[in-house]
Amino acid sequence: MRLDTLRARVVTWYVGLLAAALMVFGATLYFAVQDYLKTSLRDSLVDEANAIGAKFLAYEEQKGPAWMAGEISEAYAPELSGRFIRITRRDGTVLYESSDTRDSGIDASAVSQSHFKNNVRGFRSERQAGSQELLIYADPFRSSSGTNYLIETGLSLAPIQRILSSLRSIVLIITPLILLVAAFGGQMLMKLPLQPLVALSERAGYIGTSRLGERLPVPSTHDEMERLALSLNRMIKRLEDALSQNRRFSADVSHELRTPLTIMRGELEQVLLESTLQPAVRDSVASALEEIDRMSKIVESLLAIARLDSGMDAIDPKPVDVSTLCRWVMEQLRLLADEKKITMTVQTTPMIVLIDIAHMKRVLVNLLDNAIKYTSPGGNIKLISFVLEKMAIIEVSDTGVGIPPAELPHVFDRFFRADKVRSRASGGTGLGLSIVKAICNAHGGSVTLRSEEGVGTVARIELPLAHEV
Numbered sequence: 001m002r003l004d005t006l007r008a009r010v011v012t013w014y015v016g017l018l019a020a021a022l023m024v025f026g027a028t029l030y031f032a033v034q035d036y037l038k039t040s041l042r043d044s045l046v047d048e049a050n051a052i053g054a055k056f057l058a059y060e061e062q063k064g065p066a067w068m069a070g071e072i073s074e075a076y077a078p079e080l081s082g083r084f085i086r087i088t089r090r091d092g093t094v095l096y097e098s099s100d101t102r103d104s105g106i107d108a109s110a111v112s113q114s115h116f117k118n119n120v121r122g123f124r125s126e127r128q129a130g131s132q133e134l135l136i137y138a139d140p141f142r143s144s145s146g147t148n149y150l151i152e153t154g155l156s157l158a159p160i161q162r163i164l165s166s167l168r169s170i171v172l173i174i175t176p177l178i179l180l181v182a183a184f185g186g187q188m189l190m191k192l193p194l195q196p197l198v199a200l201s202e203r204a205g206y207i208g209t210s211r212l213g214e215r216l217p218v219p220s221t222h223d224e225m226e227r228l229a230l231s232l233n234r235m236i237k238r239l240e241d242a243l244s245q246n247r248r249f250s251a252d253v254s255h256e257l258r259t260p261l262t263i264m265r266g267e268l269e270q271v272l273l274e275s276t277l278q279p280a281v282r283d284s285v286a287s288a289l290e291e292i293d294r295m296s297k298i299v300e301s302l303l304a305i306a307r308l309d310s311g312m313d314a315i316d317p318k319p320v321d322v323s324t325l326c327r328w329v330m331e332q333l334r335l336l337a338d339e340k341k342i343t344m345t346v347q348t349t350p351m352i353v354l355i356d357i358a359h360m361k362r363v364l365v366n367l368l369d370n371a372i373k374y375t376s377p378g379g380n381i382k383l384i385s386f387v388l389e390k391m392a393i394i395e396v397s398d399t400g401v402g403i404p405p406a407e408l409p410h411v412f413d414r415f416f417r418a419d420k421v422r423s424r425a426s427g428g429t430g431l432g433l434s435i436v437k438a439i440c441n442a443h444g445g446s447v448t449l450r451s452e453e454g455v456g457t458v459a460r461i462e463l464p465l466a467h468e469v
């Protein structure tokens with residue numbers, strides 16, 4: 001059982017509280033029973049002494065000690081009931097002393113003489129040789145003629161101790177059993193109400209940012225779970241609105257910037273045609289044209305990402321053999337690699353994938369272009385494709401500079417460039433990988449990057465195979 005789940009935490013709390021309640025209940029029960037048994041025992045000893053005084057001792061002087069002993073034996077049968085009774089006159093003469101005939105009974109002769117200690121009534125307990133504990137009540141009695149007696153009645157505490165020990169055992173055995181059943185039952189019971197929560201979290205994980213149009217299932221339970229699903233759905237709706245507003249905004253801005261940039265380029269190109277232009281002015285105009293080209297590239301890339309993300313630019317998938325496409329793109333870029341003295345190899349397996357050729361070409365060009373850009377002369381670039389677990393895998397690996405681990409999680413962010421100076425100098429805008437990601441997502445696939453600084457980088461694309469779609 002995992003302990004870091006809500007179910008385990010609730011069950012642990014519930015079993016813990018139950019254990020505390022059972023402990024309090026067990027202790028209360030134990031002490032209440034103990035108190036009740038001891039009070040009953042004391043009451044019976046007091047009643048017995050009072051009755052002996054009133055019924056028999058009051059007539060001892062008239063009827064004699066033998067009559068009294070007979071009456072007491074008849075009334076209380078100490079030899080059978082295991083009672084201790086002793087009657088002593090003030091002068092120390094023992095008028096009656098019970099005898100216990102049972103096995104391990106009370107040995108009355110071993111019970112100490114209280115000798116009218118302070119002449120007060122009260123209880124004392126005594127331990128006998130066989131470790132038997134006795135509770136004895138001493139009650140001074142004065143007859144109508146003024147003779148003083150001491151009545152002592154006693155009973156063994158063993159039966160009470162036996163009952164209490166059984167009760168202790170029951171509580172100590174039953175409590176862990178109840179806790180075990182409660183823990184098991186709690187686990188089972190909690191499974192049911194938590195099921196909708198598990199379903200909600202799985203569905204919420206599936207929705208992510210690319211499926212914000214979908215909603216969580218709302219259980220019609222009229223409870224917290226239903227309210228949670230409704231609140232989450234409202235939140236997803238707000239996120240969807242904000243995101244699509246954002247995407248529309250970038251798409252609109254990029255679109256609006258396109259025309260003025262094209263006009264500016266045209267105007268500047270026109271200026272460059274002027275033969276009377278001073279060389280310094282010509283250089284400035286040429287540099288401005290370069291910057292306009294860069295801006296146009298950025299605007300085009302932003303527009304492409306925004307359109308792909310918002311679904312405005314619907315991809316047009318067709319069954320294509322990826323290995324042919326890979327070889328074709330590789331040949332397109334071979335010249336660039338040869339210029340940098342980088343060797344390029346391709347190793348592909350024929351496999352049909354539903355793709356938009358223009359977009360997927362762009363993906364491969366971006367990845368290979370990056371590999372060439374960030375690999376030093378003499379390095380190698382490999383393009384491989386294969387099938388793994390019903391997915392088409394395309395990998396572009398290089399022996400380039402690699403990416404520092406701290407920067408790797410950000411390479412798909414817009415405008416992120418690990419080495420800004422070098423990247424800008426090589427014409428990078430920091431949008432290439434964002435486009436790759438947008439296109440892969442639009443195809444229902446994904447892209448990941450593994451890299452080791454100074455060793456190289458591997459970009460991996462996963463796309464669903466045509467017959468799996």
Ligand code: ADP
Nearest residue numbers: 370374417418419423428429430431432433457
């Ligand atoms: P850029 O246009 O700057 O290349 P990308 O979005 O294509 O932008 O890449 C983002 C950043 O990731 C780059 O600036 C670069 O630092 C890093 N990067 C991407 N591909 C590689 C690679 N193959 N080798 C090393 N670094 C890379």
